[in-house]
Amino acid sequence: MSVHSGPVTVLMAFIDAQRRRSRPLKHKRRGVIRLFALETGSCEGCAMEVIALGGSIIPLEGSGFQFVEAPEDADWLLVTGAVTRGSAASLAETWKVMPAGKSLIAIGACAFNGGPFQAEYATLGGLEKLTKSYRTIPGCPPSPRDIFQALVSLADENEV
């Protein structure tokens, strides 16, 4: 391996990263959809894919989406994991403080129906048992690209 100085290393890595970057999707939505991710009790696989979604492999921000750090600023809540009894209060509080027009999206099988984790002394199960109004992105875990494409589809449905 050739050894470069710091600036050259950074420059070459930057050029290569630009080459690999996916192009943002063109969209006609009026504003940016702000996303807040909440883990509620999973193997962490879906949460890791959501982290990857917010990284650099998916052109999320250029395509009309943006992750935010506070639920008060979010339009959509992305839930990963079967809902444990210990995380239920946090889920309810997060949902409560989100502004009107909000949407709830279950990422992966566990968030939808609990996956392999039964409703028991510690777990309530997925969102299907807790609310009627939510949308799902299937998978175990779904890939960042699957999540992204599903988000785009949901956003387009909202526009119609």
Next chain:
Amino acid sequence: MSLIATITQQSERIGLFHYRVDQTVWRYVLEHADKTVTFVALWVDENYATMVLLEDERPVLISTAIEQRRYLGPSKRFPAAQWEERIARDLWGVEALSTDDDRTAIDDGCWSLTWPLARKPIPAQGNVEPAGYSSFFSPHCTAVPGLLGVRYDVTDDDHIKALEAYISPAHRGILSQLKGLTPVEALPLIGRISAAGFVAHPLAFMRAIEQAQAKIPSPRERDTRLIMLEIERISLYLFDMSSVARCVGAELLATHCDHAREALAQVCSKNGVSRRLTDIIRPLEEGCAVPEIVPFVQDFLTILTPYMSHIRGLHRVFSSRLEGVATVSTELAWMYGLGGVAGRASGRYIDMRFVDVGMRLDALPTSGRHEGDALARNGQRLSEIYDSLQLIKRILVSIGLENKVQNTPITDEGLGVVEGARGDVWYWVRLKQGKIEQIHVRDPALPVLAVLESILKKQPVHQLNTALCSLGISPAGAVL
């Protein structure tokens, strides 16, 4: 005479490596265990407390009876047992004597039952008041993917004065669900215990089951599993390096790690296995889950190589940002029995791959670091990615290599260990009529949780996320 030899001579042998001792011998072990004995795990239920110890890489399980819901807790001698003692109290209502820590670990009063795994659970006792810390870093504020929060106090200059990890919401009641299942029924659940071990957890479980049933994988199946484990290791190291890089503003390094990890996932997908290797470990009767291992691995090696030179170069460029962050001294690493990268970057070189049957020992590295900070851990991850690539190549050229395997009798009890990406994962199972009668799991996050306060005390608050990501803590595996 070694301590283990003393135990084995004075006790009733009840399994391949398993001895039942009375409380006198249990106490003797805790008082006389020296540095040659490594504590691995403490498993407690209503009937027995069981310690897994290692002497010269040879595991031994010793169990003592629980009397009046009490036993002598090992955490005074082995501080790594702290969380296991606390978890046992929350799940079974069994108290460790001689322990200083009476805080709950995973029951914060939200469950529908108290002592849910006890023969007679009692109705829920209501919310438990958290200890009085001035600040709370809730799970959705930390940069780790799981439900890990931190309560802490700070000094006037924003350094951490005292701290405790908060992981109770991550508990899913997995142990209670596993009992009574056949190994085949249990595998999908075990495969989803922790994303930090989609391969490591089920493989450790299957090794325990195969030992219990005296089954031996074919050399090709054994080698395929070893390769899958290395692929998972590389993928998780890339995830951890990316998370750490992002915490210190090294976005370009994070980008290359993300792209490399995604490319690996796509190679898996293209070759007919799941992106993150979920459900790749199967019972021997179901055959290998990887249709064509040789082209798969060749694809894997080809795709990863171009990313690595950038990652290595950028790691060097950004290294100063990680110096001195969350330093684990060699003394702490040994005292708490830290494994995985966290141990090997702190002068404790323990790698359970050395005891794997069929392992190409000549291709296994033995070099660690001793600085113990976030830089050393990322440096160790980077070196071990290269080591894993060499190991995969070495296995590939001799795949299916026959070697001598010691046949063991069917005992319906098994102990399995795997060196996963975050450290050594252990499973102990006892079967009855082909179903799981008892099962215990030890995830490498447990000793890290036990030592977390000592590591983070006096760290600046703004480095908390870097520290947590750098240590690679996955609460899902620890609290089950």
